[in-house]
Amino acid sequence: MSNQENGSGSAFREASADYNFGFLDENAKKEIRRSILKAIAIPGYQVPYSSREMPMGRGFGTGGLQLTLSLIGKQDTLKVIDQGADDSVNAVNLRSFIEMTCPGIDTTTRVSEANLIQSRHRIPEQELREDQVIVLQVPYPDALIVVEPSEDKRKIMHGEADYSRLLVKLYEDIVKFDEITISHRYPTRINSHYVLDPSPIPRWDVPKMNNSKALLLFGAGREKKIYAVPPYTLAEPLEFDDVPFRVENFNDQTGKRRTCRCCGCDHSFLDEFADATTGEKHYQCSDSDYCDQQLEAQSAKLGGINVA
Amino acid sequence: MGYVAIKGGGKAIAGAEKLLEFVRTRQGESAEPLDLETIENQLYFLHSRIISEGGLYHPKLASLAIKQSLGDTLEASFALRAYRSTKPRLVESPVTETSNMRVIRRISASFKDIPGGQMLGASTDYALRLMRTELLDESPEAFKAVAANWLDNNSHNEIPDTFPKVLDALREEGLLPPVDQAAAEKKPFDITREPLVFPVPRSAALSTMARSETGSILAIAYSNMRGYGDIHPTVAELRVGYLPVMLPHPITGEPIEVGEVLMTECEVVAMYEDEEEGGKPTFSLGYGACFGHNEVKAISMSVLDRALQSGMKNGPTNPSEDPEFVLLHIDGIDSMGFCTHYKMPHYVTFQSDMDRLRTTQDKHDDANQGAGNV
Helix, strand or coil: CCHHHCCCCCHHHHHHHHHHHHHHCCHHHHHHHHHHHHHHHHHCCCEECCCCCCCCCCCCCHHHHHHHHHHCCCCEEEEEECCCCCCHHHHHHHHHHHHHHHHHHHEECCCCCEEEEECCCCCCCCCCCCCCCEEECCCCCCCCHHCCCCCCHCCCCCCCCCCHHHHHHHHHHHHHCCCCCCCCCEEECCCCCCCCCCCCCHHHHHHHHHHCCCCEEECCCCCCCEEEEEECCEEEEECEEEECCCCCCCEEECCCCCCCCCCCCCCCCEEECCCCCCCCCCECCHHHHHHHHHHHHHHHHHHCCCCC | CCCCCCCCCHHHHHHHHHHHHHHHHHHHHHCCCCHHHHHHHCCHHHHHHHHHHCCCCCCCHHHHHHCCCCCCCCHHHHHHHHHHHHHCCCCCCCCCCHHHHHEEEEECCCCCCCCCCCCCCCCCCCCCCCCHHCCCCCCCHHHHHHHHHHHHHHCCCCCCCCCCHHHHHHHCCEEEEEEHHHHHHCCCCCCCCCCCCCCCCCHHHHHHHHCCCCHHHHHHHHHHHCCCCCCCCCCEEEEEEEEEEEEEECCCEEEEECCCEEEEEEEEEECCCCCCCCCCCEEEEEEEEEECCCCHHHHHHHHHHHHHHHHHHHCCCHHHHHHHHHHHHCCCHHHHHHHHHHHHHHHHHHHHHHHHHHHHHHHHHHHHHHHHCC
C-alpha cells in the first residue's frame, strides 16, 4: 500500500493555513482538557464530552485525535501508531493531519523519543515512562455494552459496580467453549471499581495498563466519552479464581515460542503473514518500532556498524 | 384503497408538474442542462447508489432518473425500479463467480498481507473533509488537466486484472466452515417474482438487502454494531470492480460474456458460534454485494446477513436479527411510497376519527358536568 499520494504536498492539505493551531478552537480544547482532568480524578469512569466533528470519519480515531490536539503544544514530540506500526495508512494520515494543523511540533516513530503517543489497537512493547502520555482511540468505551445495550441502564450498573452480568457472560463462555472468547477489548477493572473497555488492544497489552508509569487516556469520538487510567493505578482484567486471565499464545505445535522473522524476538506480540505462493506462515513483530530497535541493537553488537 | 380524490384535481396535478419542470430548468438562462455522462461520471457515487437501489443495471437510465428527479435518490431509484417492471424476463444468467471480477479496489482489514496485496483504489476513507475552496470556481481547463496528468503518470499494465479471494485462504486453513454445496446449488429466491413469506431463505434476504436503501440498511446495521447486537465483524475482503456477466449462447448454448457490471462485494468474518454436532468451532460469515460502488451499503449488508443468519438459527434477540423487521423495512421504494402516501387525502377516515373524538369528548363533559361547575 502506498501512502505517498497522501502526503502533505497537495493544495488540499495546505488549506489548513486558515485553521487554529490544533484545528479545534481554544474553547473546545479547554473543555476536552477539563474532561481529561475529571477522567484522571475518577479512574475508569467515562466522562461525557461534546465531541466535535473532525475532518475524517467517525471511527477513524477522531476521539483520540481530539485528545491529542487538545494536549499537544509546540514543545511536544508525537508518535502515531496504528496496529503497532507508524507507517500504516491510518497512522500516516492522522500524523500528517496533526503535523499540518500543529506547525512547530516534532514527530517521531521512536517510543523513547515521544512524549505524546496516539495509538490504535496497541500499547508499545517497550515500557513507557512517567513523562509520557499515551492516547488510545476507542470505538466502544463501555465494557458493559456486550450485556446491556441501553446506556441509561449501564450507567446505573457502573455506579453500583454491578458487573455480575459481565461475569456471567465470561462464565457462559467457559461452559460453552471451555474458554473465555473475548480476545481484544478485554474488560478490565480499574482501581477496584469501574470496569472499562481498554480499546481494541489484544489481551497481550492489558497487563501493561497495570501500574503503568505513563498516563493512559482513552478517547471515544463517536460515543463522546473520555476516560483514563492514571499512572500507578491498579488495572485488573476480569477473571475467576480457577480460570486466570491469559494472554495470546505464540507457541507452535511443539510448544516452542515463535519468533519474529525480522529481529528474532521471542517475547513480542506477533503478526501472522501467509506466503501467497507457498502458503507458509511467517511471524513478525506487530510493534514495528520495537522490531527496528532490536535490529539496530543486534547490528551494533555484531560489528558496531550503524545501520540507521 | 378507500381514499377520495380531490375533485378537479387533474388541473392541479398538471400545474404542479409544470412548476416542478420550471424548478428543474430555472437556471436555464445561465446554464446548460445536465448531460447524462456528466451525471454518471461526476456524480459517480450518487449514480452507483441509484443503480443499486433501483435494482436495475442500466447506467444511462440511472443518469436519466437522477436528472429528472432533481437528484432525489428515492425518486430516482423509484423511476428506475418502475421501468424495470416494464421489461419481460427473457433469460437467467448462471451463478457468477466473483473471483473473476476486474478489481478496481480491494482491501482487507483482517490481514495486512493478503494474497495479491491491498489495493486502495479510489477512496475517500482517508480524505480530510476540508472544504476544497479551489473548486469554487474550477476552470474547465484545470478540470481537464487533472485527469490528463493522472493518465500520463500512471500505467495500467502493472495492476493484475483479478485477485484471489481472502476467504479461500482462511477456508483452506479450516478457520471457516466449508461451502454449503447443497445451498449453493439451490435456485436462488427471486424477489422480483415472488413475495416474501416468512420464514424466507437466505438468498431472499440477500437480494432484498442488495436493493435496499443505503441509509435504512446502514441504520439497522449500525444498531447492531453499536450494541443492539453482537456480531463483531472483521472485513475479510471488500472489493469493488467490474464483474463479467455470462449468458448461454442462443444457438450453441456455450456461456459467452454479454457485458459487465460495476459492483461492490464485502465478506465479513465474525465470532464463532456454538457447533451443535460437536464439530470444530469456526468463524462465521456475512456476505454483502450490490450493484455500483457502494461500500457502506455492502458492509452494512454483510453485517446484517450475519445478524439475520444468527437470528434465523437461534431466534432474534434484537431488531437487527429479526428477518421480518429488517427485510420489511429497508426497501427505499416501499418505505418512501408509504411515507409519501400520508400526503394523500384522508378526508373520510379523518372525518370518522373526528366523529369518535367528539362523541368521546361529549361523554366526558356529561360525566364531569357536576364536578366541572364547582
